[in-house]
Amino acid sequence: MPPTRHFFVVTYDIPDDRRRLRVARWLERFGTRVQYSVFEMYLSLEEWQQVRARLERWLVPGEDQVRVYRLCAACRQRIEVLGRGQPSPPPATVVVI
Numbered sequence: 001m002p003p004t005r006h007f008f009v010v011t012y013d014i015p016d017d018r019r020r021l022r023v024a025r026w027l028e029r030f031g032t033r034v035q036y037s038v039f040e041m042y043l044s045l046e047e048w049q050q051v052r053a054r055l056e057r058w059l060v061p062g063e064d065q066v067r068v069y070r071l072c073a074a075c076r077q078r079i080e081v082l083g084r085g086q087p088s089p090p091p092a093t094v095v096v097i
Contacts, residue, residue, distance in 0.1 A: 003044035005090065007076045009069040010039045010051075019058055023066070026054055034085060042090055 010027060014020040014037075027033070030051055031041030043051065055066055071079075079087045 003046065005042040005044060006048070007071045007073070007090075008039075008041045008043055008048060009071065010041060010066065011069075012037050012064070012066045014059070014064045014066075016060070016063065019060070019064065022058055023055060026051070026058075034087075040087060 008031070010031070012020070012023055014023060020037075024033070024037075027039045027041075030043060030047065031039040034040050041048075041051075052068075059066060076087060081087065
């Protein structure tokens, strides 16, 4: 049985260009960029631990900030988008890395 997927919203504020680019490229491997520093992801808890561990290695605690919002399926259904775009749909096919 495939692992349960959770919906994560990850945002960051990283002043250093090099670290910010590294984080963005890493997050692009796992989710969809919906704004410049906001990603939506469907991950198993094991995949999230992999993403988190890498981020923790790269971040400078006194300078950088990453916020993670894990939303339940019911909460995801109540997301409001004003303007263009919609929340990322659950993936039809899941590839385990």
